[in-house]
Amino acid sequence: MHLEGTVLVGPDFEPVEGRVVVADGEIVRIEETGVESDAVILPAFVNAHTHIGDSIAKEAGEGLSLDELVAPPDGLKHRLLRDADREEKVAAMARTLRFMEATGTGTFLEFREGGVEGVAALRDALAGEGVAFGERAIESVVFGRDDPDVLSVADGYGASGARDADFGAVRAAARAADKPFGIHAGERDAADINPAMDLEPDFLVHMVHAEGIHLERLEDRGTPVVVCPRSNLVTNVGVPPVRRLTERTTVALGTDNVMTDSPSMFREMEFAAKLSDLPAREILRMATVNGAEIAGLNRGVVRKGADADLLVLDGDSDNLAGARDLVRAVVRRAGHADVSRVVIGGEPVVPRDG
Numbered sequence: 001m002h003l004e005g006t007v008l009v010g011p012d013f014e015p016v017e018g019r020v021v022v023a024d025g026e027i028v029r030i031e032e033t034g035v036e037s038d039a040v041i042l043p044a045f046v047n048a049h050t051h052i053g054d055s056i057a058k059e060a061g062e063g064l065s066l067d068e069l070v071a072p073p074d075g076l077k078h079r080l081l082r083d084a085d086r087e088e089k090v091a092a093m094a095r096t097l098r099f100m101e102a103t104g105t106g107t108f109l110e111f112r113e114g115g116v117e118g119v120a121a122l123r124d125a126l127a128g129e130g131v132a133f134g135e136r137a138i139e140s141v142v143f144g145r146d147d148p149d150v151l152s153v154a155d156g157y158g159a160s161g162a163r164d165a166d167f168g169a170v171r172a173a174a175r176a177a178d179k180p181f182g183i184h185a186g187e188r189d190a191a192d193i194n195p196a197m198d199l200e201p202d203f204l205v206h207m208v209h210a211e212g213i214h215l216e217r218l219e220d221r222g223t224p225v226v227v228c229p230r231s232n233l234v235t236n237v238g239v240p241p242v243r244r245l246t247e248r249t250t251v252a253l254g255t256d257n258v259m260t261d262s263p264s265m266f267r268e269m270e271f272a273a274k275l276s277d278l279p280a281r282e283i284l285r286m287a288t289v290n291g292a293e294i295a296g297l298n299r300g301v302v303r304k305g306a307d308a309d310l311l312v313l314d315g316d317s318d319n320l321a322g323a324r325d326l327v328r329a330v331v332r333r334a335g336h337a338d339v340s341r342v343v344i345g346g347e348p349v350v351p352r353d354g
């Protein structure tokens with residue numbers, strides 16, 4: 001198959017009028033044809049931090065603090081999850097997966113609660129087990145927790161935070177299994193940042209309260225950070241120093257809990273761009289190739305040999321028509337209604353089913 005339009009090529013998203021040729025799930029070449037088309041072709045998004053398990057609890061808990069909302073074991077999220085049956089939770093996750101595909105996300109890095117069974121429930125949602133609309137194409141990179149055995153079924157370990165427990169043993173187990181270890185740090189304050197960094201994680205999540213010493217440590221070890229600025233605003237813990245983090249290390253964007261924020265990368269990009277005022281290209285890298293790099297995947301960029309995960313927008317939609325700066329318009333203005341096609345692993349996902 002091939003896609004034709006203005007192709008945003010490489011990590012700098014250089015616009016090329018032409019086509020992307022795809023075979024066997026890979027981008028085999030990019031041809032400059034000079035053919036003008038309204039389509040805008042960019043890499044599908046990589047959402048670098050999600051908790052989709054709480055898809056049953058959207059917008060619950062107005063006015064609650066971060067701990068009241070999500071702290072285990074008795075935060076509102078955990079009580080609602082205990083009260084819901086498995087079938088309902090899997091169906092809600094499946095609808096979130098379909099929404100993520102429809103809004104251009106090809107891959108997501110999921111922090112999954114509930115040990116081995118929690119991972120199994122997500123895999124059922126991906127497989128369309130008991131869900132009317134069937135299997136999803138979106139690819140998950142699942143970070144399990146709550147059980148040392150979870151590493152036998154998950155792609156990595158995703159720790160809640162260094163103040164909750166001693167993660168030394170699971171960190172070592174992840175290393176022995178050659179699987180990545182990620183951990184939340186610096187969400188409500190700075191106290192758990194150094195202990196998290198002492199574990200030599202493969203990446204950190206949040207870092208809202210990163211101070212000078214932490215930025216130096218990030219730079220020294222080259223530890224990437226996933227930021228979730230909308231989530232941090234909603235839970236009233238502040239906003240991450242996105243610009244200062246990008247000066248020191250690789251930064252990727254995540255939408256965090258479905259309970260608090262819609263898992264649309266368009267919304268996260270717009271918010272992060274306007275909050276930080278970083279160049280649009282930098283924000284688009286945070287929404288694509290940087291997250292892929294954290295997950296060790298060759299995608300999130302339109303180049304020969306990369307996985308064919310692609311998003312096509314209608315550049316002549318009422319929302320995007322007349323844009324003077326295409327990349328800036330994609331980052332700060334585009335949304336779900338501008339999506340005309342989504343291709344994951346070389347296969348069309350949108351349009352596909354109703």
Ligand SMILES: [Zn+2]
Nearest residue numbers: 111184205256
């Ligand atoms: Zn999280």
